[in-house]
Amino acid sequence: MDMNAKKKLGLKEKYALMTRNLGWETTYEPMDKVFPQMDYEGIRIHDWDKWEDPFRLTMDAYWKYQAEKEKKLYAIIDAYAQNNGHLNVTDARYINALKIFLSAVPSLEYNAHRGFARLGREMRGVGPQVACQMQAIDEIRHAQTQIHSLSNYNKFYNGFHDWKHMNDRVWYLSVPKSFFEDACTCGPFEFIIAIGFSFEYVLTNLVFMPFISGAAYNGDLGAMTFGFSAQSDEARHMTLGLEVIKFMLEQDPANLPIIQRWIDKWTWRGVRLLTIVAMLMDYMLPKRVMSWKEAWEVYFEENGMALFNDLARYGIKVPDCAALIKKEKDHISHQAWNAFYTAGMITNFHTWLPSEDEMNWLSSKYPDSFDKYYRPRFEYYRQREKEGKRFYNKTLPMLCQVCQIPMLFTEGDDPTLISYRQIEHKGDKYHFCSDHCQHIFEHEPEKYVEAWLPAHQIYQGNCFAEGADPTAPGFDPLKSVLDYWHLDFGRDNLDFEGSEDQKNFAAWRQQATTN
């Protein structure tokens, strides 16, 4: 018997055969027709073979690594669930950070999956095609593992029950949702700059820090584990983001102004989106990792600047918005918590006032702003609570047409005045939270006039419970909107103090730790 055993392929050969050689020049159809989305954004690519793979990973190796990670992750998730790990978190307030995470982030991951799957088809070069396909699979894995890890909390706590439904409807969740829909409706090159570079590369640490280190600091082994399982993928995504921008800049000098505009836009869009993360770091983690301001200084002002210095040789400049962000870093987390605390009637999580200790921590981290502007606000709210008049704002907020965040940001030089910007376009008025959101609108008004702004949609009558009749006597619009969101009044919303979550956590922890 002739056992002509074949030699195993070396890594280099394997990579060549299983990545680069998967592509070919088409002959039945012209290449431009096979890849029809490569031209319309104005980006010029002359030679796709110049693409340097930042990681020479082949699909078979990819499956093997990911399968090993999954095995470990699910073993830990199981153990965590069986040991009632949720009772080991620092404090039941922490669980509200997870509610925000679940109702916002898996949908972002899923949309990232959709975006990269499209790029895996549309990118003309085989190197980026394969990299985008892998990232598409990573992203759907992240969505899935996040949902699985957090489903354990849904057995015990309120507000986790219908996150996908809420993601499409609840007022503040239009912020992350519209962010990613903006990216997914861009051309393929803008998408990859938006998500691969601006978000994954420039801003990703600012997302990871509060959620994953936050989970570790607060005893949440479940969330920490999916975070670490995702982190090794993120390292690959960051590398792809950087490679793609260098490749595009090296291909043609005409690409520079287009890419610069995208970086300006998506850095700003990303930072606006991170407002909620800033709030989470400063207010919602019982055991703090670092302040938002410190995180911003380390990850953007130091690391981010080093990156922009590196890109300066291609002509890339630091986005203009960096100057305003520098001024806002002392304020946004406090302004956001002020908003959610007072809007606590229409949130799918609980809110509360920071304790005296926590306020002292905030004073020490924000010596230039907290005592002057924000401590008096919280002290006033505390006084109202003592009088039995906990303040709930029952109105609908004015929203920015682009970022869709309520107009809660103040002027860069005066934190006591809301920043109003307005323009007229084809006879209609449009309002913005900042010059930067206004500029984004002005560049592509056709896109942003279509924004689905929750406050307006409610007034148009598009957000009432199924079968509700707004003309019926005694119709309660707020109740009907909450029903439409699937938000259970008195259980999912209102103050943490006195909530079912608070009582249950205390009772269960006592059961677990005493006789």
Added chain:
Amino acid sequence: MTIASIRPYGGTPKDTEDKFHGNRILYVGWDRHLMFYAPICFCIPPSMAFADFVAGPLAQAFGDHPQWAQIDWTKANWLRSNQPFSPDGAKSLHDNGLGHKEVLRLQTPDLQGIGGCAI
């Protein structure tokens, strides 16, 4: 500038006046009263008198603030689209020139929020 798209794309505004069942959107912010985290979005019939709007929906929205009752309306100023504006209380919102998606800012120079802290 125009949008980068594979085909011509016009964009259909989602919030034109005809979609609000005869009402108009009116935004109102009260300067230096940040207990109200953002300006408020109202949906109001344009035939409502300005004074009725202030005494009705606006008072309902802002009335929980202890300084609301202290406002001396002879000293209060209004801005419309960030420009000075002198409404006539007896006239309707429409006759005061308030179109759809107009933004008003109420300024009360004597009242700068609780403890003067813009609360």
